[in-house]
Amino acid sequence: MMITKILKMLIVSLILTISVSVGSATLEWEILRTLKLDAPPLDMAIAPDGESVYILTHKGEIQIYDLDGRLTDKIEIREPVDQIKLGPNGDQLFVTDRQNKTVKVIKLDFIKQITINGSPFKGPEDAPVVIADFSDFE
Numbered sequence: 001m002m003i004t005k006i007l008k009m010l011i012v013s014l015i016l017t018i019s020v021s022v023g024s025a026t027l028e029w030e031i032l033r034t035l036k037l038d039a040p041p042l043d044m045a046i047a048p049d050g051e052s053v054y055i056l057t058h059k060g061e062i063q064i065y066d067l068d069g070r071l072t073d074k075i076e077i078r079e080p081v082d083q084i085k086l087g088p089n090g091d092q093l094f095v096t097d098r099q100n101k102t103v104k105v106i107k108l109d110f111i112k113q114i115t116i117n118g119s120p121f122k123g124p125e126d127a128p129v130v131i132a133d134f135s136d137f138e
Contacts, residue, residue, distance in 0.1 A: 034069075037057060038059070040057065041057055042056045042081075042082070048088060048090045049090060050067075051067060052067075052090075054084060056084045060077045060078055061074055062075040075093075077095060080097050081097055082096050083096040091110075
């Protein structure tokens with residue numbers, strides 16, 4: 001009987017010790033920025049590189065923001081959409097529609113503007129330049 005009381009007291013003190021040590025952890029946080037949207041958000045996805053945030057709004061529009069909170073682009077789906085997910089490489093966007101039981105796969109191609117101001121060049125200054133990426137040939 002005495003051993004049972006001692007065991008119970010040991011268990012209670014052990015639980016209190018564990019809960020006190022877990023409860024003493026702290027978390028510090030701060031809001032870095034607030035994105036002001038044109039419509040209420042429905043879902044969001046973050047690019048694998050962490051450089052962009054994709055926000056699906058109730059308007060069926062996907063707004064793309066950079067790390068500074070600037071709206072960089074929009075994708076208008078124009079159909080009912082419930083959820084979005086980015087592929088592991090960030091070059092495909094999966095858009096689901098529960099009502100119609102569909103998943104659309106959207107291929108994303110990112111076009112980067114290259115500034116060449118002040119760089120040496122040969123030929124007319126306003127000549128069009130196209131860079132082709134042949135990553136799919138064998």
